[in-house]
Amino acid sequence: MLYPLLRPALFSLDPEDAHRFTLASLDIAHRLGLLNLLNLLPRATGKPVHVMGIDFPNPVGLAAGLDKDGAHINALAALGFGFIEIGTVTPRPQPGNPKPRLFRLPQGEALINRMGFNNLGVDNLVKNVEASGFTGVLGINIGKNKDTPNEQAVDDYLACLGAVYAHARYVTVNISSPNTQGLRELQKDEALDALLSAIKLRQSELAQRHGKYVPIALKIAPDLDDAQIAAIAALLMMHRIDAVIATNTTLARDAVAGLPYADETGGLSGAPVRAASTRVIAALAHHLKNEVPIIGVGGILSGADAQEKIAAGASLVQLYTGLIYRGPALVRECVQHLA
Template structure:
């Protein structure tokens, strides 16, 4: 009940300002002492191996909540089995104009049109090196807004080269709806070329550092069944280590009555995405035939919805909007019951 009281106050503030204020507070030394007492000792260890890595439990925090790796230590104390930071790009960029995050509270939903706002890959590396967290850190990478889509793969390769030695796994984000033309990288020859070059770079870096860092591809929930089957085929062909299903959706039909003109564009996450992402996981699970693990994300707001993702074929799961709407107790409940 205490969290819902705090949430009520935070929801009176602009969503992006509220997010920044909240994490500045929980990142303070005094709050971290409270975290040590209230959170850490109550989270059971339920280790699982996936992508050749050992996770302390199946639940992670999705990319987007900590774009620059500033809050790794305080997030780790909440009990997450892994933390995914980013999306980060080669160069710092502002992202899209504000306001760019909107809550639809009655639907437990969030619309964002952030546009990969971040301080760049070099800044992220500094923050990872400063972190005391020694468990699994995934790094979600993307392309800069000003990079032409024909040269997009180069941005991913730059990020891979720089972050490889510091990341537990790397996520290739080609599914954000908030960077123009980015999603075209999921289709046809663009997709094949991307996977080929990413795997080639992974092989080179593996040889250079004698460390194998798994690669995950994050896909859209708005793909057709035919497109998902083709993606599965290519993921197997190029021996990609995991697929993350899914990113946010451009389908706003489930919240049509709640839409205001100011936030009619952007990626929708939260409860309205729940069934859509679970359906994608089901299709992938059947087509991948356990050859490639699935990380399930999208609308997880309860023990039941977490179990549904796993039942549908996800080996690991991630939350974001669910944490915003239900607080840290959701983390403990999910970990204890899956």
Template structure:
């Protein structure tokens, strides 16, 4: 009830302003009596994923809490994991505003944020100050916009070294459509070079810190079948631990009739649902049981989540569905998951 009232108010204002208000509210009320407005008990439904035990199969996708300022609040809502970021080595403002647009009739969002964040040192400090209980913290890493593409690998390695000790897992974001040239890292020699370098760094850091932190690659929904196969071959060759499917899409299929469809950026929400599920299915066909898949894209019900599990996802993440449905979606998905067991 409280979320529905808050949503009605927030949906009257600019999406980015609404996001800032909501995040400030969560940050200021977490670990106080006021968190009762969103705290909920979610059934215990442990999942083993990439060698890590998650308390339930529902996570918050990267992009919501870029700087790790609300980890405790999201944990109180019952998320099994919170993926913070995308974080870059240096702080950056992101793209010019406006850069986020609601497509309410389609239950969708277009964004072109551009990795706006306060930098990796700030994020690490916030994670260290958090107390999320058994909720797993994932960290999504990227490159600064002004780092030349040919030097982008160094940004990922730098971030990985910084966040390794405080991460439950690390997600490598080379699939955002909002950083110029970034998606070219998904192909050929550049992909192999990046993945092999990250794997070598992971092994070095595991020995240094005495713990193994798994790494996963986040892929775009706009890859062709041949491109997907090449990505899978590289993931297996470089012994990555998992894959996250998918990021936002450049397609506007299903929203062509809405005035906001012409805005540049990545589309998320219900229009992405079917495409994301198809990508998960094709990834599973290529990977089999050799690598687990984390499903993301267009989930706003327990059934949507189970559709992704049915084609090969082991866990799921929500973002746009969370904005439209609220924290109760976490319970709906977890209950649907338990009903299948």
């Protein structure tokens, strides 16, 4: 109930400053036990779901990108999510792209970001996860460093996978951010085939070493045509990938043309990507025929939007930009709607 009152003040700040301030405030509230007071209020009863061999207390998760270094896991989990995904993390620390690199488009309920996988590196993330003591469902999203050529990208993914495997309930391979030059080329047939083959081989080796199987999800872009979606679906089934996340941000600007900041480079998220994301989910569901579960993300700003993703074929959903515009109440609304 407080967020609509706080939002104008937050929106008066630079978007990155507001992001840091909000996460720091959540951490303080969590340490003081204030977030636990939410448990005294009537809360939506989540509907548990079983996906990727994992029991999720409810199907509404936090998408990667909001907590890149895994420094705020417990505070975010206290908002009622059924699962938390942190990252994208890279093998080595990197600053990301030059600022400004995050833009609000309030009239379109959207964001444009060109962050560029800014993070403190996988070793730092692992330390944060260990320190959190988090026992809920944690996904870790992995990527490649900006200065790693695509020909060597598999090495970065394998390095990250090995580092996070013991600490994740599932691992997401991010090949769809538009903000690392050339990254989306890894979605193409031969490159994707080689990457998935190497990932699955390492997953098998790590499962034997650690005595547990950690599922692998692949995160793809909304800017794919039907033939590309069909080709990706075929590779997902051939390599027995455990899930697919649809979708990342879009490069399209039709839905926000003429709005302030609409011409900024980067990935567009929020309400304008909803239809494109749902289209990809529906196409994947058609080709995958229930063999690979789908996690739906993109433009969820209401419980009805979350239900739309499920109706299109998703088993789970994730939120990010909707939280910026709706606040924590969106989590409860989606959990309640899907229950």
